[in-house]
Amino acid sequence: MYYTMEKNPFSLFDFLGYFIPGAFAIFLVCFLQNNEGILFYLKLENIKTLNNTISIPYITFFIILSYILGHVLSFLSTLTIENFTVWMFGYPSKNLLGIPKVVKYFEKKKKNNTFNWGLTLLSFLLRFLLFIFLIPISISSVSIGNILNLNNSVYKKELGEPYVRFIKAKIEDIFKKHDIYYRMDFINDDYNKLLIHHSYNINIPHQSKLMNYVALYGFLRVISFIFNLLSVFLILKLLFLEEINLKIELIIMLISFFLTYITYLGYLKFYRRYSQENLMILLL
Numbered sequence: 001m002y003y004t005m006e007k008n009p010f011s012l013f014d015f016l017g018y019f020i021p022g023a024f025a026i027f028l029v030c031f032l033q034n035n036e037g038i039l040f041y042l043k044l045e046n047i048k049t050l051n052n053t054i055s056i057p058y059i060t061f062f063i064i065l066s067y068i069l070g071h072v073l074s075f076l077s078t079l080t081i082e083n084f085t086v087w088m089f090g091y092p093s094k095n096l097l098g099i100p101k102v103v104k105y106f107e108k109k110k111k112n113n114t115f116n117w118g119l120t121l122l123s124f125l126l127r128f129l130l131f132i133f134l135i136p137i138s139i140s141s142v143s144i145g146n147i148l149n150l151n152n153s154v155y156k157k158e159l160g161e162p163y164v165r166f167i168k169a170k171i172e173d174i175f176k177k178h179d180i181y182y183r184m185d186f187i188n189d190d191y192n193k194l195l196i197h198h199s200y201n202i203n204i205p206h207q208s209k210l211m212n213y214v215a216l217y218g219f220l221r222v223i224s225f226i227f228n229l230l231s232v233f234l235i236l237k238l239l240f241l242e243e244i245n246l247k248i249e250l251i252i253m254l255i256s257f258f259l260t261y262i263t264y265l266g267y268l269k270f271y272r273r274y275s276q277e278n279l280m281i282l283l284l
Helices: 012-033 038-042 044-053 056-089 117-133 135-142 150-156 163-176 192-202 204-240 246-283
Strands: none
Touching: 012 056, 012 204, 056 117, 056 135, 056 150, 056 204, 056 246, 117 135, 135 204, 135 246, 150 246, 163 192, 163 246, 192 204, 192 246, 204 246
């Protein structure tokens, strides 16, 4: 039996999921270009000036640019935040079933089953740079996340018994439909790829709920990425610019750090819920 996953028709929510992050990023750039920041755009005379420059071609260009930029930011957030999450905490589909994470954030790389220094050093360097780039997320995760047990409660918490036992048995049954002699290795096998398609197709009433979770965690991931970019910009501004109000800039940076981490936790929450929904559907 083969499962196919049909794509839902393009909807307004799909459009807004890319347009809003793109538009938000453009507005942030506009605010940062002005010394007064957001206060400049709250003054009535400045708003009137902006209204005089708005036209249909301008609005059309803004919408198209925001939508395209939203796609770019979504892709970059996948490369950075999603990879960081998997390397740091593992896949939610495995965490939910209590399967131990065997790979560390900084791992040794092999080529042809032998340790490779070159690949290991390159991997270490790239992951270290990613850790630094995502400093609001990475530092918060290893400090606040551990102290308040947020990493476990939001993302790494398992389903518990008897659900884990039932779901594992169901997964084995699904794979045996393709190969009766197949032995499931829950630690190393990527069983979730098949389960995503299987769960989506066997329970049509839950399809919209699954897509909502995808939209939510994708939206929060890219918003967290934008706040992270803002935080990095503010850090560089504090380090290299002299003519700034240190107190105000520091407060803004801390707020940006907070928003980055809060939206990241939201991403973790809905990423886990999406994976949990895929697994629980197997028991219906």
